[in-house]
Amino acid sequence: YFYSNETTPSWKKVNYNSVYKDIAGLLEDEDYDDGSYGPVFVRLAWHASGTYDKKTRTGGSDGGTIRHPAEAGHGANNGLEHARDRLEPLKKQYPNISYADLYTLAGVVAVQELGGPTVRWRPGREDKTEADCTPDGRLPDASQGADHVRDIFYRMGFNDQEIAALVGAHALGRCHTSRSGFEGPWNASPTSFTNFFYTELLNNTWVPKKWNGPFQYVDKQSGQFMMLPADMAFKKDSEFRKYVEKYAADQDAFFEDFAKAFAKLLELGVKFPEDAPVYEFKTLE
Ligand code: DDH
Incomplete structure (x- = not known):
């Protein structure tokens, strides 16, 4: 048979x-x-x-x-x-x-x-x-800066452009004190996928949050939005910042590069x- x-x-x-x-x-x-x-x-x-x-x-x-x-x-x-x-x-x-x-x-x-x-x-x-x-x-430690972010993502096989595109996912959602210790959303529309991570990062003045929690930033104007120390690295580091400026100015370019990465x-x-x-x-x- x-x-x-x-x-x-x-x-x-x-x-x-x-x-x-x-x-x-x-x-x-x-x-x-x-x-x-x-x-x-x-x-x-x-x-x-x-x-x-x-x-x-x-x-x-x-x-x-x-x-x-x-x-x-x-x-x-x-x-x-x-x-x-x-x-x-x-x-x-x-x-x-x-x-x-x-x-x-x-x-x-x-x-x-x-x-x-x-x-x-x-x-x-x-x-x-x-x-x-x-x-x-x-996984990355949010309290660290550009060197650490590169160590983590180069280990996976990503380059600076891909890293800068991936972190744009921080347009979505929020930090929870009960989970990571950090607090707040990155922008006013946390349930829409946008290029707002980049626009908010560049357009706001970010100041240290005054609280007993871990060191993080809030926007000076409203105090409603946040950035992690690791997020701020994308503004401070000139290589990352090139892509931040590009994605802030061109949502289509961000969408295309994010989808690939x-x-x-x-x-x-x-x-x-x-x-x-x-x-x-x-x-x-
Ligand atoms: Fe993130 N992220 N992330 N992240 N992440 C947090 C929330 C969310 C870091 C730290 C945190 C990426 C990169 C980094 C999302 C997507 C992505 C929180 C807050 C911390 C802390 C968690 C909580 O309290 O609930 C750090 C550091 C990095 C980095 O060094 C680059 C990447 C690459 C992505 C991705 O998706 C491609 C999303 C979405 C959230 C919101 C979650 C939620 O519940 O809301």
């Missing part, structure tokens, strides 16, 4: 267009933060991926290890349980999607649905065990199946 060992790999059994729509359906919630889970989905996708080390080829989104307590418990990942818990019902609904694919796709959905560019995305990441978690300390971030260290298709999802509205 005939038999075959061939089975369809799980990643091929998932309708990703359908997952995209269902993630989009989880974004809005008037009781959460500024009314959207989008910003924390973007941060989950970034922290899942930003552990990559190109020298040892360890870390990155492959493995979905950010769900394991050993990695979820890193200080930099405080608060990301809100994103993981919100997405968990979809893992039940689509048991064949890996956590690694689900978390990175959630970042793509959030960027697009909050008004950002289309981000190319591929499925096929496989989940790994707690033993594959990366050591603590691979973010897609690259989500793929760092991933060994995709050869036949994994690239998706460019249609934004819903």
